Amino acid sequence: MGSVTGSVDLAGCERLQYDYGPDRMPKNRPVLFTMWRYRELLPIPDGPVRYPVPIGGTPLLHAPALRHALRTPHLWLKDETRNPSASNKDRATALVIEDGLRHGLRTITTASTGNAAVSTAFGAAAAGMRAVIFVSTDCSPEKLALMTQAGAWVFQARGGYAAAVDLSRTAARTFGWLDRNTGVNPVTIEAKKTVAFEVWEQLGRRLPDVVIVPVGDGPTLVALEKGFAELVSCGLTTRQPRLIGVQADRCQPLVRAWLGEPVRPAELDPAATLAGGIAVVRPAIGDAVLDAVRRTGGGMVPVTDDAMLSAAAALAGRAGVGAEPAGAAALAGLEAAVERGLADRSETLALLVTGRELKASDATYDPRRVTVAESLDDVERALSSRRGTTSGFSCSA
Amino acid sequence: MGSVTGSVDLAGCERLQYDYGPDRMPKNRPVLFTMWRYRELLPIPDGPVRYPVPIGGTPLLHAPALRHALRTPHLWLKDETRNPSASNKDRATALVIEDGLRHGLRTITTASTGNAAVSTAFGAAAAGMRAVIFVSTDCSPEKLALMTQAGAWVFQARGGYAAAVDLSRTAARTFGWLDRNTGVNPVTIEAKKTVAFEVWEQLGRRLPDVVIVPVGDGPTLVALEKGFAELVSCGLTTRQPRLIGVQADRCQPLVRAWLGEPVRPAELDPAATLAGGIAVVRPAIGDAVLDAVRRTGGGMVPVTDDAMLSAAAALAGRAGVGAEPAGAAALAGLEAAVERGLADRSETLALLVTGRELKASDATYDPRRVTVAESLDDVERALSSRRGTTSGFSCSA
Structure with a gap:
């Protein structure tokens, strides 16, 4: 611990004093935790990384106040808003x-x-x-x-x-x-799969039971499935978490496809939802999303704009995490998933907070x-x- | 490197394949680089950290394109916008x-x-x-x-x-x-001094020649001086970098005090500058700022709003770093410092980017x-x- 030995006034400012010595600084070099940690499973050759900004290695938050409020003792927030442009x-x-x-x-x-x-x-x-x-x-x-x-x-x-x-x-x-x-x-999928590796490592090489994620075009969810599948391929785990995809109820083509139901025009109106980031009428890799959800035993749920705004307020007010409505969709989706029996509050639940708004x-x-x-x-x-x-x-x- | 062995189409999505095995994942646990690394010089007792969000450990960017544009081959950006609410x-x-x-x-x-x-x-x-x-x-x-x-x-x-x-x-x-x-x-100063420790460690236990930093009330600059002074007290280095404080020309009480000149009313108008974060008429610890600048052999410079907006554009367009005007003041101040002979383009220059705006x-x-x-x-x-x-x-x- 820091052994404060006293304080002095210097030009009107109180300064705490310690017992100083060279051993007060760590011996090892600090290393940034970034997605380049997973070079062995990324499609780039050896040699120094050229991209000059650290990416990934985002916190997995245990959010104690939010856990308490939601009665979800094993909830985790993967805070992708900590990336440089505040999104995954x-x-x-x-x-x-x-x-x-x-x-x-x-x-x-x-x-x-x-x-x-x-x-x-x-x-x-x-x-x-x-x-x-x-x-x-x-x-x-x-x-x-x-x-x-x-x-x-x-x-x-x-x-x-x-x-x-x-x-x-x-x-x-x-x-x-x-x-x-x-x-x-396909490189975009390779990059985004590192979120799965990080969650697994951050839980101490354990998997969550359920991962909940907003879905627009689909790569975030498909990449998570690929990441977890690769951990199985590597012989490091035997199962995958159930993936639950969340869409806005005003633009939910993949939820309806998942349920095998026709989609109504009012459910395909991207302009009608605040969640612009996930409002896609024809998702680029929709079939792959449905396939990934099916293979993990997960599901797809719709959420209202009000639910996303409430979720954003809960993330800010109970976990100190700022999120845009689409970025908070996973938390809104948790309630919908519990209601439908797709997830249980007692399980280990990982929610992707995908983005916040900048100015x-x-x-x-x-x-x-x-x-x-x-x-x-x-x-x-x-x-x-x-x-x-x-x-x-x-x-x- | 990642040895891609081929690719398969899965539900319409191309997936790269690798030679999988347990050694593809790092053996060591990932550790977040945070300011708690400096516990030995922080006024908190032993035991687990209770604050539930990682703080600090922000990147020190070498910003190659910005270096080239400014002809500053040893420029570094300490990107404090990567903190959870996007400021130091x-x-x-x-x-x-x-x-x-x-x-x-x-x-x-x-x-x-x-x-x-x-x-x-x-x-x-x-x-x-x-x-x-x-x-x-x-x-x-x-x-x-x-x-x-x-x-x-x-x-x-x-x-x-x-x-x-x-x-x-x-x-x-x-x-x-x-x-x-x-x-x-005084705990606020203790927290902010960790920026000095991080810069020193991130440069490989070396000091920059000059550190440039926006100044409002003063704690950011005063804390940097305390951090570098503590490295001297620990016997880990023998000198301190020159600290250069930057204020908006419309609210520059400490620049005028530094120069020993009277401050004009038009230079004390916080409402007249875009840089709200550093526009303080009576800085809380102004004397300590002047003392810290003096002891490090640095200086104080004023910058215009236009210079701060240009600096923000340069940070975004040449380094991919978003900053509000006050957050970009250090870069604007670099030009002013070079003009005044307070810094040289060939020196090792560390600039604090203190904040960006959120929505x-x-x-x-x-x-x-x-x-x-x-x-x-x-x-x-x-x-x-x-x-x-x-x-x-x-x-x-």
Whole structure:
């Protein structure tokens, strides 16, 4: 312990004094806990990691006050908001960029409803890469401000998220850019599976009974299943935790598919929910989500916006964890899962808190970096017009 | 390295395969790097740490693209935005609460212009404590929303920040609450000095030549000086880095005092700068700041709002680090320090990035938790009126 020996006043400020000596400092070097710990099961060759920002190694919180309030004595929160852009998207961004740097690529692209775009913009900036982001025209000015502050070039696709994905993927193929699109690049799954490894290690090489996770396009859940399956393949455990996927009741295509029921139009309206991050009409890897849930003996549950806001308030007020509505969906889903008999309060329950909202230092976005686009020609024209300027570039990767 | 042996398609999703075996997982347990690493020089007794959220152990980034742009080959960013409420205030919050928990206290209070209030609200929630926060009436609704979301009780002091400090300190004395006020509780300095230990260790037990840091009330700079001085006292190093403090040119009492010049009214206007977090008319421990700067051979520099916004853009666009204007002040101050001959681009320069802005999941604050107050009677009346309700409490600690 710290042996305080007294205190002195120095220029009006009280300073505690100790018994000083060289042994007061730890002997071993501090090591950051990051996802690169799992290099042996990641698709990158030997050699130093080039991505210059530590990613992953997020805390697994035991949240005593929340446990008490919910009567869940073995609840754990995997706090992915502690990543640099405050979401679990940073894992995929980092591994995709690491891979790209090793292949000499200079430009990365993605389509996104929000967090993946912000993560890509900040991650590319850190790595000295250029980011070209495709969003739908209803992307909020605050999110745009975050992207342009980090120097990204943003295109608003008139045809919505699906059109943004098409444009981004076509641009990647045409110009040879690094493609970070969710569900397309298998490297994103590799990155996100490290959450499973971390939870297992943080529980002392034990598995939780249940893991609950928000589902939009699907990679977060599918990657968790792959991570736990790889622990089985490695002979380190014999079973997998049950995976429970959570969707917003206003956009729940995978819940209905799971139940084998037709989905009603009111249940496919992404604009009708606050949980933009998981409101996807046609999930990129929906079949893989259903397959992963089935193989682990889990389930899919819908939650209301009110339930997500209450969950966000409970995370903040009972665990000190800030989360956006989609980021708090797993906690909302816990109640739904208990009601449906998919989980029991006495089990070891791990909840992924996937993201929180950030603010840009300057509330307005840079309009020179944001263009409405309908075709790849629009993209090429906009970027070429900036060729030769200090901030512009040509489309070649 | 990860030896990918092939890939399979599973339900429409490409999955990479490896040569699996138990040796693919690290043998040692992962350890989070946190400020508790420095227990031997912290004023808490032996035994498990009670504060339930990891704090500190933030990355020291080498920011290659920013180094290149600034022609500062040995620049380092100490990224304090990676703390749970995205600022360095979390260190002080955690150690004060740890101390309070060990003394059986149930309520914590502070006055704040913003970040310390948000940090206290979230930290208290994590620890199951009640937070009573005093702000001035011009505190933004967004910051209030963050505080009330975490369940804090907020009082807006009509007399501004100085009145808020008075009320908070009086309430702490009268009701026996834990007093987290900046510059009052020496434990806050103890917590923030761990940044010095971390920088020294992260540089391989070497010191930077210069450390640049934003200055409002002063504890961050004073604590750094104490941390480096303790490394000298321990016999682990013989010198200290030069400390350079940065203030907004619209509120620069300590820069003028440092230069021995009178301060003009236009230089004492906290409302005139975007850098609210460092705009303090009467710094709580200003004399100690000047003393620390003098003893390390450093200096004090003013920066404009435009310079801070440019610095925030450079941090985002060249290093992938989001920062609010006050949080980016150290980078703005680097240019000013170089101009004045206080630092050289070729030196080993460590810049503290102290905070970034967060958003609450719900944009509006809970009005039941926010009260305008002029006296302690107002505080007691407001809190007592909630006695017996599930969310209210009496004033006893």
